[in-house]
Each structure stands twice: as C-alpha cells, then as structure tokens.
Amino acid sequence: MKYNIVEIKPEYNKEIENVIRTCLIEYGANHEGTAWADPNLGSFSEIYNDEYNKYWVALDEEGKVIAGVGIGKLDGAEGVCELQKMYCLKSARGTGVAYKLMDIALDYAKKYYDKVYLETLENMTRAQRFYEKYGFKRTYEPVVKTEHFACDVRYIKDI
Numbered sequence: 270m271k272y273n274i275v276e277i278k279p280e281y282n283k284e285i286e287n288v289i290r291t292c293l294i295e296y297g298a299n300h301e302g303t304a305w306a307d308p309n310l311g312s313f314s315e316i317y318n319d320e321y322n323k324y325w326v327a328l329d330e331e332g333k334v335i336a337g338v339g340i341g342k343l344d345g346a347e348g349v350c351e352l353q354k355m356y357c358l359k360s361a362r363g364t365g366v367a368y369k370l371m372d373i374a375l376d377y378a379k380k381y382y383d384k385v386y387l388e389t390l391e392n393m394t395r396a397q398r399f400y401e402k403y404g405f406k407r408t409y410e411p412v413v414k415t416e417h418f419a420c421d422v423r424y425i426k427d428i
Contacts (some may be wrong), residue, residue: 270364272335274373277324279314284334285326285354286311292356298390303420304354313354317341321350321381325373327357327366335361338370340378340385345413348383349425355387355396362395371403379428386412388420400424 277285289310293299300306309316317324317339324339336357343351352374357367378385387405389396401407405424412425 270361270366271330272327272361272364272366272369274325274327274366274369277313277317277326277337281326281334282311282314285313285324285337285356288334288337288358289354289356291358295359296390296392303390307354313337313339323374323377324354325370327361327370329361336366336370338374340374340382343386343413346386349386349412350378350382350384352378352385352387367399371399375403375428382428385426385428387424389422389424391421393422397422397424 289304290299293303293305298305304310313324316322321342322340324337326334327336329335338355339353341351341353343349355367355370355374375385385405387400388411389400403426405426408423408425411423
C-alpha cells in the first residue's frame, strides 16, 4: 500500500474523526473516558496548529485518510509532550504506515520536548507491543490527570 503523510488540514478533520471512531468501536472503547468523548475530535486542524501541537494524517492512493498521529503539549508536565490519537484503520495495519507516522511524530517532538507520554487501553495489545518496540516504558502512574480516565495503560519515553 502506498501512502502520503501530511499535516492535518480542515478537509481531513471529519475523515480522521471517522478513523478514530472506527478504531474505538473495534476495541470496545466507544464511551466516556476515551477519545470517543473528546469534544475536539472533529477539529484537529484548529487544535494542532502551533509549534507545540501538530497532527499528521496518512492518505492512501485515493487521498483517503487511513491513519493519524499527534504530538500535543501536556499541561502541567514541563518538557513532556503526549503522543495523541494515534489510530490506524485495520486495512492499513501491517503496511508500515504506523512506523512512518511514529518516526515523524518523534522527530518533531525532539525539537521541543524531553519526554513523550501516552495513554492506551489494556486490550490494545498490538499497539502496546508497537510502543515498546520504540522504547516506550510502561509506567503505572499518570504523568498528569487527563480526561481519558478509562485509559488504563500508560507509557513514557525519553527523547
């Protein structure tokens, strides 16, 4: 599968929201305490629009959004950013697109931060293995309190 990775634009907002919601349904996470209830889900181009907050989407050959990842400032944690809303449609998994997105996100994060934090769900075991391949270490205490109280697995990485 060929794909192109670009920064989020307004025309991709609804598509990435659909990707995220599709993945959350797949993992039974379509409820409060996850990205499902995030009021900013359909407005990433407005949220991720400064040097500390960026979001990228992967487009397939037809220009359809198949995956995305963000880096966001983590309020209350100096020098720490959060890997945010990294989701990939089932049809795009195993293509290498997640690796490319992660490389772009981490390279970007290194410019402004010392550590990357993320929250996920216990049943997202493939995602956890993926994060561990990138050197993320599981932590049992949240770095800060986020609105994703249902996310029961946390990772952090020095960059």
